[in-house]
Amino acid sequence: MKSQENVANHPAMLGDRVKRAGWKEKLSHLFSRYGIFLIFIGMVVLMSFLSPAFLNVYNLMNVVRQISFIGIVAMGVTMVIITTGIDLSSGSVIALVSVVAASFAHPGEYPLIVPIAIGLAIGVLAGCINGTISAKGNIPPFIATLGMMTAARGLALLYSDGRPIGNLSDSFSFLGRGEILGIPFPIIVFLIMGIISHLLLSKTKFGKYTYAIGGNEQAARICGINVDRYKILIYTYAGLLSAIAGLMLTARVSAGQPSMGQMYELDAIAAAVIGGTSLSGGIGTIPGTMIGALIIGVLNNGLDLLNVSSYWQQILKGAIIVAAVLLDSRKQKKS
Amino acid sequence: MKAKKALSWFMVLALSFSFLTGCNALAGKNKDKIVIGAAMPVFDDKWLSYLYDAMKKYDQEHIEVEVKMVDAKNDASKQLSQVETFLAEGVDAIIICPVDTSAVKPMVEEANSANVPVVVVNRIPTKDVLDKIYAYVGSESIQAGTMQMEKVAELLGGKGNVAIMNGELGHEATVKRTEGNKQVVKKNPGMKIVREGTAKWQRAEGIQLMENWIQSGEKIDAVVANNDEMAIGAIMALEAAGKLNDVVVAGVDGTPDALEYVKAGKLKVSVFQDPMGQGRGAVETAVKAARGEKLNNKFVWIPYELITKENVEKYISKWK
Numbered sequence: 001m002k003s004q005e006n007v008a009n010h011p012a013m014l015g016d017r018v019k020r021a022g023w024k025e026k027l028s029h030l031f032s033r034y035g036i037f038l039i040f041i042g043m044v045v046l047m048s049f050l051s052p053a054f055l056n057v058y059n060l061m062n063v064v065r066q067i068s069f070i071g072i073v074a075m076g077v078t079m080v081i082i083t084t085g086i087d088l089s090s091g092s093v094i095a096l097v098s099v100v101a102a103s104f105a106h107p108g109e110y111p112l113i114v115p116i117a118i119g120l121a122i123g124v125l126a127g128c129i130n131g132t133i134s135a136k137g138n139i140p141p142f143i144a145t146l147g148m149m150t151a152a153r154g155l156a157l158l159y160s161d162g163r164p165i166g167n168l169s170d171s172f173s174f175l176g177r178g179e180i181l182g183i184p185f186p187i188i189v190f191l192i193m194g195i196i197s198h199l200l201l202s203k204t205k206f207g208k209y210t211y212a213i214g215g216n217e218q219a220a221r222i223c224g225i226n227v228d229r230y231k232i233l234i235y236t237y238a239g240l241l242s243a244i245a246g247l248m249l250t251a252r253v254s255a256g257q258p259s260m261g262q263m264y265e266l267d268a269i270a271a272a273v274i275g276g277t278s279l280s281g282g283i284g285t286i287p288g289t290m291i292g293a294l295i296i297g298v299l300n301n302g303l304d305l306l307n308v309s310s311y312w313q314q315i316l317k318g319a320i321i322v323a324a325v326l327l328d329s330r331k332q333k334k335s
Numbered sequence: 336m337k338a339k340k341a342l343s344w345f346m347v348l349a350l351s352f353s354f355l356t357g358c359n360a361l362a363g364k365n366k367d368k369i370v371i372g373a374a375m376p377v378f379d380d381k382w383l384s385y386l387y388d389a390m391k392k393y394d395q396e397h398i399e400v401e402v403k404m405v406d407a408k409n410d411a412s413k414q415l416s417q418v419e420t421f422l423a424e425g426v427d428a429i430i431i432c433p434v435d436t437s438a439v440k441p442m443v444e445e446a447n448s449a450n451v452p453v454v455v456v457n458r459i460p461t462k463d464v465l466d467k468i469y470a471y472v473g474s475e476s477i478q479a480g481t482m483q484m485e486k487v488a489e490l491l492g493g494k495g496n497v498a499i500m501n502g503e504l505g506h507e508a509t510v511k512r513t514e515g516n517k518q519v520v521k522k523n524p525g526m527k528i529v530r531e532g533t534a535k536w537q538r539a540e541g542i543q544l545m546e547n548w549i550q551s552g553e554k555i556d557a558v559v560a561n562n563d564e565m566a567i568g569a570i571m572a573l574e575a576a577g578k579l580n581d582v583v584v585a586g587v588d589g590t591p592d593a594l595e596y597v598k599a600g601k602l603k604v605s606v607f608q609d610p611m612g613q614g615r616g617a618v619e620t621a622v623k624a625a626r627g628e629k630l631n632n633k634f635v636w637i638p639y640e641l642i643t644k645e646n647v648e649k650y651i652s653k654w655k
Contacts, residue, residue: 061548066543103342153379162384166592177575253538254571258379260539295411304547310504310533 011284036276039324040291047302054305061184067271067297068190069245071290073264074271075197076127076238078289081272082201082214083234084281085134085141089148090242090268093126094261096154098247099165102256107169112173115172119247120240124225126152127239131232141235156258165256176251186248190290193241198286200237210234214281271283274324295324343572347356369625370401371578371618372421374414374442376434376458378406381564382588382610383432386457389614390430398621402430411438418442422449427625428469429453431616436460437509441469452624456617458507464500465633469624471615472635476508479587479606479639480515485559486641487585493554500541500549500569501533502561509533512561512587529553534565541568549576557583563593563605570601572610589642605642607650612637 047054073090080087101119104110126148134144178185201207209230212220221227245264250256275292277284299320303313343560377383387404392403392466403426407414411434421429422445429446431453433439439460444467446453452469459465459473488495499516502509513531520526541560543567548555558573560566566586573579579601586593589607596602614634623630636644642650 053552056550062546062550066546157379163381164592177571249539251544253568255538257538259537262537268599274443297514300543301547301550304532304544305551307530307551307553309531310501313532 022272035327036274036288036291036295036324039327040295043295043298043302046063047298047305051302051305054302059301059305061187063146063301064187064190064294065100065184065295066301067293068184068186069249070264070267070271070296071190071293072193072241072245074246074268074275074289074293075193075286076241077268078272078275078277078284078286079201079210079234080141080238081196081269081277081279082210082284083229083231084214084217085115085235086145086269086279087130087235088142088145088265089126089130089152090238090245091121091261092149092152092156092266093239093242094246094249094264095258096126096152096159097122097243098250098260099156099160099256099258101247102165102168102250104169105172105250107167109169112169116175116247119250120243123239123241123243123246124236127236127242128232130239131235134235135228135231137283153258160256160258163257164258166254168254168256169200169278173251173254176248176253186252189248193244194286194290201286206230206233211236211282214283216282263291267296270321274321298322338484343558349409368399368401369622370403370424370426371428371430371621371625372418372424372426373402373404373430373432373617374407374417374421375404375432376407376414377409380589382562382608383457385610386432386614386617389611390618392503393615393618397622400618402618407434411435415442419445420450422446426451428621428636430621431455431459432457432617440464452621454617454624457613468633470620470630470633470635472613472620472637474608474613474637474639476511477515477518479508479608480512480517481514481519482515482639482641483585483587483606484516484519484559486643487559487583488519488523488526490583490603491526491556492521496527496529496554497557497559498530498532498553498555500529500544500558500560500565501531501564502536504533509561516559529555533562534568536564538564538568538571541565542572543568545569545572546576549565549573549578555582558587559585560587562586563590563596563602566605567593567604569595570596574601589640591651594642594647594651597642597644598651600644603643607640607642609637609640611653 053059062073077087079091097119100122101115104115104118130145130148133139135143175185180188201210209220209225212225213227213230217227246261249260272284272289273279274295275288277289299317303316308316375387377442390402390404394400405417407417412444416527418429418431421636429451430443431439433455436458447467454470454472455468456472459471465471497520499513501513517528520528530553532544534544541564545558551574558566558569560569563586566584570579570584573582583603585604586602587606587608589605593602593605597605615635620635
């Protein structure tokens with residue numbers, strides 16, 4: 001039953017159904033598919049009315065740069081959640097990548113490729129361990145990644161002796177603070193990783209299997225999909241994305257910090273869920289998640305612009321996140 | 336009959352002897368080592384790590400004192416169970432740097448019922464808890480806020496728009512430092528607080544908040560942050576926007592990173608809360624407590640100092 005529903009809601013299938021339906025149904029299908037996007041547009045319009053400073057190129061660029069880190073992490077988290085898994089380790093992996101990469105990024109010591117390669121390798125390794133433990137060890141991903149969350153943070157503290165590692169080279173700092181043709185580097189990476197992740201999920205065997213595992217793992221196994229192998233690959237990819245975010249965040253603050261990325265895993269999960277990813281698996285898209293991250297960014301930025309008190313900001317953020325998902329899920333049920 | 340009497344005498348003797356040696360063994364143990372349990376909130380904090388270093392240093396310098404340090408990982412309930420473990424081990428005194436000052440009461444009460452003196456360091460608990468502890472070692476948070484804003488007011492000539500960057504909401508240092516800031520602003524009719532927001536003590540959050548403030552178009556003459564990391568974040572955002580020269584940025588703590596920014600003239604003011612002084616003061620006070628000495632004053636204040644470009648070298652050498 002469940003797998004049927006999931007297949008029916010798969011974006012590739014929706015198109016066919018829309019063609020055959022009447023205009024009323026067409027509209028609700030449009031909303032079910034683009035609902036969160038419409039909510040996002042609504043928020044942008046609302047913020048533009050409320051704050052004259054909101055709608056200008058610099059501020060919008062500012063918002064996208066601010067969410068590009070969470071956004072990149074959220075893409076990996078989306079894939080993991082599609083398989084009915086979860087990844088709680090993203091924030092801690094960011095911290096571990098941050099301190100280790102920073103220690104190799106002092107000016108005049110190693111070429112730029114060294115801290116980048118080491119950072120990415122740590123992310124890949126952490127993701128691979130997450131995937132292997134949960135797939136081969138048959139341990140719930142919640143527990144496996146909870147373990148990684150604790151251990152990686154501990155390792156980051158151990159490695160850095162609990163202190164930030166500063167004095168980073170200019171070439172490394174470019175990763176977080178540089179611009180190409182006036183566009184901040186993190187935004188470029190966010191968009192590129194968005195395109196790559198979207199293609200991976202929508203156009204490749206890897207993507208098809210990811211949805212299949214989330215739709216019905218048992219069925220996927222019977223169909224001959226090497227579920228364990230793909231799960232490990234998915235978690236590894238999520239680890240890689242965390243590492244990319246960690247490297248850029250380290251460059252942005254010009255220091256490797258063991259306290260970096262606290263609560264990022266939850267923000268990333270929130271972005272994925274706001275973007276329409278279902279925690280029960282099988283449903284979710286990368287563009288949706290990117291919009292989800294943007295919604296979080298617009299909220300943070302808009303509330304700061306409007307000079308809303310910090311206490312109210314927290315209350316409003318919580319309420320708006322739940323409201324956005326509620327609105328979206330209601331529309332999905334109606335269709 | 337005679338044999339029985341002799342035997343009973345022997346037993347009495349043996350018993351009293353064993354009592355004596357037993358007492359000796361206990362007293363001896365106390366004399367050659369004072370064991371102090373230090374329940375610390377989180378090892379992952381740069382400023383606190385210097386406080387820990389000072390404690391470890393005291394431990395190394397004094398053979399008769401042993402400091403056992405544990406990390407509560409910012410979890411108040413974990414800290415409570417760590418204090419309970421110390422009590423079960425039978426330490427001579429406990430130093431607590433509370434994760435949450437409002438959650439420290441049960442720890443102190445349990446220590447009191449076990450007759451183990453408690454020294455609280457760095458984060459001041461509420462009054463009802465203060466009555467039950469041996470001493471509080473720290474600096475008056477509000478003083479950091481007033482000193483910091485007084486210097487900023489002087490630099491601004493007593494007038495201008497001020498933005499305050501708060502630490503984690505609800506933390507005592509956030510509340511008190513901000514309160515100190517506001518007291519000074521009140522005394523200067525030309526000054527106005529135009530923005531206030533939290534950057535959760537973090538540099539990355541400080542960048543983000545400052546970016547949003549810059550985008551808001553509000554005229555800001557000074558950014559006064561509850562700690563240095565957030566102030567550095569504000570500086571990075573202002574620098575990227577080419578506006579650092581128009582804005583006075585102030586922090587609190589005087590961390591080594593911040594001192595470099597002071598030296599470069601980017602961070603105009605910082606306030607030094609002496610972590611080594613607090614760490615050392617806490618252990619010294621705890622040792623006094625373990626020895627049963629009486630204190631005249633429950634508050635052991637470690638003074639703040641103002642850091643500006645003129646005296647920054649003195650603090651840079653302090654960290655070395």
